Amino acid sequence: MLQEETRRIEFRADIDSALTQLDTLPEILKRCTAAVVEHLDAAFARIWTLNAKENVLELQASSGLYTHINGSHSRIPVSKFKIGWIAQTCQPHLTNDVYNDERISDRDWARREGMISFAGYPLIVEGQLVGVIALFARHALNDSVLKVLELVSHEIALGIKRKQVEEALQKSEMQLRQKAQHLEETLHQLQQTQLQMIQSEKMSALGNLVAGVAHEINNPVGFISGNISEAMATVGDLINHLRLYQEKFDNPGEEIEKDALDIDLEYLLEDLPKMLSSMKVGCDRIRNISTSLRTFSRADRTSKVSANLHEGLDTTLMILQYRLKAKETRPAIQVIKEYAEIPSVKCYFGQLNQVFMNIISNAIDALEESNQGRSYAAIEKHPNMISIKTEIAEDRQSVLIKIKDNGLGMTKEVKSRIFDHLFTTKAVGKGTGLGLSISRQIVQETHGGSLTCSSALGEGAEFAIMLPLDRS
Ligand SMILES: Nc1ncnc2c1ncn2[C@@H]1O[C@H](COP(=O)(O)OP(=O)(O)OP(=O)(O)O)[C@@H](O)[C@H]1O
Ligand SMILES: [Mg+2]
Known part of the structure; x- marks a missing residue:
């Protein structure tokens, strides 16, 4: 009796330390199943957690004969087999007649492996099922096993709940962080767009001004340039006419000769066409400038x-x-x-x-x-x-x-x-x-x-x- 009590205390201490010292849920549950195997002489022990959304139990940890968690019992619908049934009824269950128990899915396996007993306990916190703990043994179990499981099931259930809440928190924190990041990116994009709008507004105002001025310049420049061409022809004619006079009347008299000297007629006749053609060059330049201004502001x-x-x-x-x-x-x-x-x-x-x-x-x-x-x-x-x-x-x-x-x-x-x-x-x-x-x-x-x-x-x-x- 004393020995049993000692084992019970040791078992509980093991579970406590698993729950307080380990970080992740799989680690914690793995240690819990190992403690069940060690302290309750189980052939193997397992813990499933409830996936409420899909109404299935998901195998989280397995110790003893089987340690894998991805076999045929990795997902058990609530109500199916022994585990599902415990989940559905939220009642503990113990049997020493596994060989003939209809709820055991593979009785041939049980006979082959000599598994005669099974005990399972629902993991409940605040009236809500969070999982199931269960074990198979090769020897008969008495009701005290259920008592021992009862002793730890609430703690394990609390541990599972706590971890699940933590994970959900972490997940929502991450989602929040992602959202914040997304918002930041959107803000950045908005700033960029705003920036572009300001600048393109500025440029289009400048462009419009430049294009407008260029357009206004074009008309008068065209007019001047056209007239200069005319004037060049006219001036040429006048000069020729003057030369004709000079030839025909080589003695025009004192007054005209003096005036020709005063105004430096010879230089003037030579320079006037040059003056006109440089005015034409100037006009062409203005026209080029106005063309390039219009190119500059081209939409x-x-x-x-x-x-x-x-x-x-x-x-x-x-x-x-x-x-x-x-x-x-x-x-x-x-x-x-x-x-x-x-x-x-x-x-x-x-x-x-x-x-x-x-x-x-x-x-x-x-x-x-x-x-x-x-x-x-x-x-x-x-x-x-x-x-x-x-x-x-x-x-x-x-x-x-x-x-x-x-x-x-x-x-x-x-x-x-x-x-x-x-x-x-x-x-x-x-x-x-x-x-x-x-x-x-x-x-x-x-x-x-x-x-x-x-x-x-x-x-x-x-x-x-x-x-x-x-x-x-
Ligand atoms: N050629 C340069 N020599 C030295 N510093 C420069 C030169 N070009 C840019 N900078 C520096 O980079 C800064 C940013 O230039 P930016 O053209 O983006 O803005 P800004 O000229 O200050 O203002 P804005 O162009 O909007 O009127 C300038 O304030 C100046 O300190
Ligand atoms: Mg600048």
């Missing part, structure tokens, strides 16, 4: 067009001319172009021009900043420079545009953040910190290229735009 949001990047760069420089030219405080910023022969690139031209505009404007800003505190003479000695170089990659699969300035450059910290949304080192009202993040998006996401920067403090900055050539 190409829906499809890519084949474009000459040099044209885009030149037009951008032209639009920025007012910032490049000489001022009281400094000489003009020198622009050095090294254009290679590159093929036209299929692109959203307006958007790429926007990239050129952002990068060249930044370069001018950087140069202006480097001029702070330097005299005109000092700047003249080390002039502000922007170099623009284009080249085709060796494999001829992409083109490269490098835009470099000899401004102050940037620190490592600044450089690591320049492509961040809203990052700026400029004064409020001067910079919004959108230029480069938009540019990178246009180059990388819209064109599948890359936009990189190399710079160090005191060494200027170089931005490289790589654009893949679309061979189709």
Whole structure:
């Protein structure tokens, strides 16, 4: 009797330590079944947990003769066999007549293995079934086995419930985390869209203005240019007529000769046609400018067009001319172009021009900043420079545009953040910190290229735009 009591205490202690010391449910239940085998002389012991959704019992642990949990009894519907029946009735069960028990699924197996007894106990917590613990033995069992199982079943049931709640918590925590992450991504996307909208609004306003001005210029320029052509012919006729007079009347008299000398007639006759043709050249230039302005602002949001990047760069420089030219405080910023022969690139031209505009404007800003505190003479000695170089990659699969300035450059910290949304080192009202993040998006996401920067403090900055050539 004392011995039995001692075993009972030891058994309980084993179960307690399993429940308190082990981490995962399979580990805990495995130790519990091992304790049943050891302390109750079972041939093997098993624990199933209830999957309430599917109304089946799932084998979680097995010790003794069988240790696998993936055999034919790994899933037992509630009400089927002995285990299912215990689950359904929520009643413990003990039999010493396994050989003839109809609820035993394989009695041949029982005879073969000499399994004569079976005991099972429902695992219940707060009136709810969470699983079943059961054992087979090769010797007769008395009712005290059920008493012992009763002693631990509540604890095991609590352990199962606790772990299940923990797992559910972890799962919902993970789902929450995923949701939060998803929200963060959505927010990021929204910010990007907003950013693009602001910028494209800005660009389309600029584009409309530029296109409008270009259009307005076109008419008067056409009118002047047409009249100059007419005037050239007319002036030619007049000159010929004058020459005829000179031939026929080689002695026109003192007054006319004096006037011819006063107005330097010979020079005038030679110069007037030249004057007119240079006016014509000027008109043609204005017309070219207005054409490229219209190309610059061309609406190409829906499809890519084949474009000459040099044209885009030149037009951008032209639009920025007012910032490049000489001022009281400094000489003009020198622009050095090294254009290679590159093929036209299929692109959203307006958007790429926007990239050129952002990068060249930044370069001018950087140069202006480097001029702070330097005299005109000092700047003249080390002039502000922007170099623009284009080249085709060796494999001829992409083109490269490098835009470099000899401004102050940037620190490592600044450089690591320049492509961040809203990052700026400029004064409020001067910079919004959108230029480069938009540019990178246009180059990388819209064109599948890359936009990189190399710079160090005191060494200027170089931005490289790589654009893949679309061979189709
Ligand atoms: N050529 C450059 N030399 C030195 N620093 C530069 C250069 N280009 C960009 N930067 C740095 O990168 C920052 C971010 O540039 P970005 O064009 O994105 O924004 P921003 O010019 O400040 O404002 P925005 O372009 O929206 O008007 C700048 O504030 C500046 O500190
Ligand atoms: Mg900028």
